[in-house]
Amino acid sequence: METNFYYELLGYVASVLIAVSLMMSAVVKLRIINLFGSSAFAIYGVLIGSLPVSLMNGAISLINIYHLVGIMRSKEYFELLRVPPESAYLHHFLQFYEKQIRRFQPKFDFQAKPDWLPIFVLRNAVPAGLILGRRTAQNCFRVELDFAIPKYRDFKIARYLFKTKRDFFIDHEIEIIESQRGNAVHDAYLERIGFQKDPNRPDWYVLKVNEHHENKEEP
Numbered sequence: 001m002e003t004n005f006y007y008e009l010l011g012y013v014a015s016v017l018i019a020v021s022l023m024m025s026a027v028v029k030l031r032i033i034n035l036f037g038s039s040a041f042a043i044y045g046v047l048i049g050s051l052p053v054s055l056m057n058g059a060i061s062l063i064n065i066y067h068l069v070g071i072m073r074s075k076e077y078f079e080l081l082r083v084p085p086e087s088a089y090l091h092h093f094l095q096f097y098e099k100q101i102r103r104f105q106p107k108f109d110f111q112a113k114p115d116w117l118p119i120f121v122l123r124n125a126v127p128a129g130l131i132l133g134r135r136t137a138q139n140c141f142r143v144e145l146d147f148a149i150p151k152y153r154d155f156k157i158a159r160y161l162f163k164t165k166r167d168f169f170i171d172h173e174i175e176i177i178e179s180q181r182g183n184a185v186h187d188a189y190l191e192r193i194g195f196q197k198d199p200n201r202p203d204w205y206v207l208k209v210n211e212h213h214e215n216k217e218e219p
Contacts, residue, residue, distance in 0.1 A: 007047050011183065014040035014057075025150030028071060034066040036102070054116040078160045081120040081127070081170065087113040093130060101147055105182040109147050121157045127151040131161060139175040158193045162207065169209045 019039030024030035038060040045054030083090050094101070094110055101108055110116075110132065111146065121129035129152065132145035148157050161168075162177075179195060181187050181203050195205035 010040060010047070011044045014038075014044055023142070026153045027156075028068070028154050029069050029153060031064050031071070033070070036063055036180070037061070038064065045219050067219065076156070077122075077124055078157070078164070079122045080123055080161075080165060083120060085116045085118060087118065090118050090130075093127065095151065097147065099213065100173050101145065104147070104186045105145060105180075107180060107182070108146070121148075121151055121161060123157065129157040129161075129214060133172070139173060141169060141172075141174045141177050143179040155189075155192070158189070166209055175209055177209060179205050179207075181205060 014037050017033055017040060021034035021037055021127075024033060035148040038057040041057035042054045042061060045051070045057060047207050091112075091194070113134075115134045117133055119131045119133075119137075120127045121131065128147075129148040130142065130145060133141050133143045138144045146158075177195075179190055181190075187205070190205045193207075195207045198206045
């Protein structure tokens with residue numbers, strides 16, 4: 001009786017993982033969570049003696065592994081594309097993703113002023129992310145918007161901009177990058193890519209470019 005309970009619990013956990021994976025917009029997260037769910041279902045099938053359940057979910061697990069390996073091995077090309085604040089495509093992009101932008105950075109308010117610097121991060125020539133900011137002091141750059149479209153939310157854009165291309169900021173004599181706090185997810189993202197809470201301003205995070213430049217890259 002107790003053994004059957006644990007079998008059923010495993011089946012419920014597998015079901016939840018599969019359901020959660022289908023709600024993921026990022027492909028890598030979807031594959032990883034679905035892999036755990038299908039693997040759990042395959043084990044569940046073996047335990048209850050159901051060959052169709054174990055074989056089908058075992059095959060799904062292999063498919064997930066195949067695609068994940070392909071994603072990890074694929075060569076991607078990143079580049080920065082600066083556009084003027086009055087760019088028609090920029091305004092269309094902001095309008096199209098307005099709800100998602102508000103979700104992560106509810107205080108964002110764009111005004112097409114000359115001192116704003118919109119930078120699209122291209123991923124294999126696709127506008128995968130947008131950085132919008134402006135210089136607030138001689139050596140300080142304020143990020144007003146740091147947004148990646150759902151398909152590309154895997155931190156590769158952030159690593160490219162704030163690590164691989166950090167010389168972009170150094171070349172522009174920027175020593176400090178500051179970003180306002182958003183919701184809990186956005187704040188966790190800032191901390192993961194190296195931003196730290198500003199002790200003098202509780203609503204802001206800061207990244208010291210030169211200090212970050214000396215740190216080793218994440219594996």
